[in-house]
Amino acid sequence: MPASHPAKTTVSSPSNIAFIKYWGAQDLASAVPENPSLSMTLDTCRSRCTVEHLDEEGAHEVRWRQGGGLETAPPSFADRVIAHLDRLREWSGCGGRFRVATENTFPSAAGLASSASGFSALTLGVLGALGRGEAGAVRSELARRSGSGSASRSVFGGYVEWPADADADGANCHAVQVAAASHWNLRDVIAVVESGPKEVSSLDGHRRARTSPYFEERLRQLPRRLDGVRAALADRDFGRLGPIIEEEAIDLHMIAMTSTPAIYYWKPATLTVLEAVRHLRRDGVAAWSTMDAGANVHVICEPKSEPAVAEVLGGLDGVDQVIRDGVGDGPAVEAEHLF
Numbered sequence: 273m274p275a276s277h278p279a280k281t282t283v284s285s286p287s288n289i290a291f292i293k294y295w296g297a298q299d300l301a302s303a304v305p306e307n308p309s310l311s312m313t314l315d316t317c318r319s320r321c322t323v324e325h326l327d328e329e330g331a332h333e334v335r336w337r338q339g340g341g342l343e344t345a346p347p348s349f350a351d352r353v354i355a356h357l358d359r360l361r362e363w364s365g366c367g368g369r370f371r372v373a374t375e376n377t378f379p380s381a382a383g384l385a386s387s388a389s390g391f392s393a394l395t396l397g398v399l400g401a402l403g404r405g406e407a408g409a410v411r412s413e414l415a416r417r418s419g420s421g422s423a424s425r426s427v428f429g430g431y432v433e434w435p436a437d438a439d440a441d442g443a444n445c446h447a448v449q450v451a452a453a454s455h456w457n458l459r460d461v462i463a464v465v466e467s468g469p470k471e472v473s474s475l476d477g478h479r480r481a482r483t484s485p486y487f488e489e490r491l492r493q494l495p496r497r498l499d500g501v502r503a504a505l506a507d508r509d510f511g512r513l514g515p516i517i518e519e520e521a522i523d524l525h526m527i528a529m530t531s532t533p534a535i536y537y538w539k540p541a542t543l544t545v546l547e548a549v550r551h552l553r554r555d556g557v558a559a560w561s562t563m564d565a566g567a568n569v570h571v572i573c574e575p576k577s578e579p580a581v582a583e584v585l586g587g588l589d590g591v592d593q594v595i596r597d598g599v600g601d602g603p604a605v606e607a608e609h610l611f
């Protein structure tokens with residue numbers, strides 16, 4: 273390695289919320305999706321990851337922080353990280369081993385998806401520790417290969433589209449930024465109704481997607497929705513964007529509920545929040561719901577509506593916590609390391 277080799281790097285990477293969702297894979301192991309997706313990168317919900325490259329033989333070390341100090345991560349988490357470290361080591365030809373520590377800046381008990389932010393931060397941390405200044409397309413491609421496809425979008429800030437195209441060998445499938453965060457200040461008020469991990473992983477959801485009799489219909493509907501989201505983004509037209517993202521989220525959950533075996537991510541409080549958001553609209557507050565593969569509801573709105581949305585969500589039965597986030601600029605290198 274050259275003398276300038278930074279060896280240890282810390283990167284924080286945000287989570288993202290998809291307006292058009294990745295659901296179903298052509299190749300699940302390397303996350304080549306069935307359909308294009310488009311997301312907004314968040315600002316404050318982040319994973320922070322320190323990566324150190326050691327020029328010696330041996331096993332990688334993976335630690336995490338879950339509130340207290342750094343601890344050795346359990347195999348359920350560490351195994352996916354180690355597999356990705358092996359993948360990146362092979363890609364770079366760097367040899368040696370890695371020492372990694374990671375934490376989330378949002379409450380990890382909140383049950384919010386952290387794989388996208390986590391694998392984006394890990395990928396960028398490894399590249400940083402190896403002194404590799406790769407182009408955005410390569411960073412995105414490498415993050416996608418972690419198996420957490422949505423990580424391919426989190427390497428960029430603002431609004432990000434991930435086309436479903438790939439070469440025959442699964443290469444060249446990466447996200448691109450379609451607009452910077454400064455283009456449109458949208459907010460995401462997250463109603464946390466479920467703490468702890470969800471019962472069925474996104475990976476199992478992707479695996480089952482095609483078993484839904486409605487999956488082909490979903491694929492037929494998506495180009496219209498995607499065009500609508502692109503146009504609404506270009507024109508900063510919230511009246512056009514909102515209905516499409518809510519329709520899309522309900523569609524994803526309809527696919528999940530009609531898969532075999534069926535997947536019910538919603539909790540009763542999910543419906544409470546969806547209803548409250550409809551009532552907000554009836555009362556003149558422009559706010560629309562979307563959900564990932566889980567029970568929590570992300571309520572998207574413009575800044576002028578955020579206080580009213582947060583107040584209403586915070587008063588609902590079954591809402592444990594309200595997190596106020598919004599569009600952000602993407603990953604950042606941090607001066608302070610976790611170890």
Ligand code: DP6
Binds near residue numbers: 386565
């Ligand atoms: C519903 O396979 O990327 O959030 O690795 O659990 O983050 P995780 O999931 P991934 O699937 C994402 C599924 C989704 C929709 C989306 O973000 O596009």
